[in-house]
Amino acid sequence: MHLSLRQLEVFRLFSKTRNVTETASLLRVTQPSVSQTLKEMENQVGFTLFIRVGGRMHLTPEATALLTEVERVLAQFSTLRGRASELRDGRSGKLAIASVSTLYTDILPAAMASFRKDHDKVHLRADTYTAAEVVQQVRQDHADVGFAFLPVDEMGVAVQPLLRMQVLCAVPDGHELARQKSVSARDLNEQEVIIQNADTPPGMVLHESLDRDGGFTARVLDTNHSIPALHMVRHGLGVALVHPLTLSLAVLEDYAITAVPLEPPIYQTLGMVYSRHRPVPRSVVRFEKYLRHSLQHFCEQMNGRGYHCEMLI
Incomplete structure (x- = not known):
């Protein structure tokens, strides 16, 4: 048996309207299309779905029992579709950050706060590590992205320089x-x-x-x-x-x-660390926009105080 989502949707709507013309109008399809879909579904399940009594259509006992499961499946599919939409639009998912502690003094919290306003359903996790531990967290897929000072000497990760700062x-x-x-x-x-x-x-x-x-x-x-x-x-x-x-x-x-x-x-360079062995998560790509803004604000502050700071991203 290979019931399609379309068959389930037509069956559910027809079970409410009990009218082919009204069902076709609501679905914006032809009446023969609705009748054909219901007939195909009956062939698939192996029993009659509707009977006519006194000029009105009624669900058979088997169809009534089936409708409960159809409602459940369609509700789950609606939830799945909504979840997929949230993930696609970056409104849901997760973002795990591993960073050296000094980035949490201003740059990361500012970027995270702005990111959270637009992506309030994304689960954020932010942990503090040494530079070597940051690399390890990313390489072992415990973190989606890491931030540490260069140089980073690890074959399993790639590095994007972010800031060049004067000591x-x-x-x-x-x-x-x-x-x-x-x-x-x-x-x-x-x-x-x-x-x-x-x-x-x-x-x-x-x-x-x-x-x-x-x-x-x-x-x-x-x-x-x-x-x-x-x-x-x-x-x-x-x-x-x-x-x-x-x-x-x-x-x-x-x-x-x-x-x-x-x-x-003497200059220090801060870098963004990500895995070479898997695609960069969509949440990281979206977070980068907010991070850039935070980095730019920090550089402007430092340069305004006479300390050389240069964005590299």
Whole structure:
């Protein structure tokens, strides 16, 4: 038996109207088409669907029992069709994000808030990881998209550079370096410098750049995150080399910290990470529009404060 959706729809409507002419009018088809569809359905199920009694059409007991199941199937199909429409239009589904913590200070929450207004039925999940863990989450399909600092050395993922940012030196207000327009590696030699260790992508870039430029012999306090570095500056442990994403915490004003650009400049690049082994989810493609707006706003803020920030997407 191969009942079609069209047969079920005609049968349900005819069971309500009990009139071929009215059914045909509502479906905008011809009367012979309705009669033929009902006859074909009877041949498929193997029993009579309607009988005429006293000039009126009535459902047979078998048809009455069948109608309950037909209503259920058509209701499920309507739900399925609505669900598919939501997924197609991006109003439903899921979006799982894995990111380094500093992106959650401003850029990601702003993008997520705008995205949620237009896609309120999309289930959002946002988790914080180290750069290496971000890559692992995406490679193992636990996250739809990831955000981490470059370089990313992993064959199972692809990377789209997003932002190129100038590294800054965070110093307490009133510190001698706070009065300078820029800070050189030699300026740091008399300081204790808080810096991300070389096991992290930002730390690796910093260490390689400082070693290559030469003249950097300062005492170093290693950490694996940039946000704690600002808290260390606040408590007088030293000055910190950080990327501008930390500035969106607004702790510079609250903690009386000044950020001064390095000279010659050292740059950090933030990237979007996605799997090479499966198509980019539609939810990620849609989210990218909101992310671009958030990135653009952040860059404008940083450039307005004299810190070089460049969008790469």
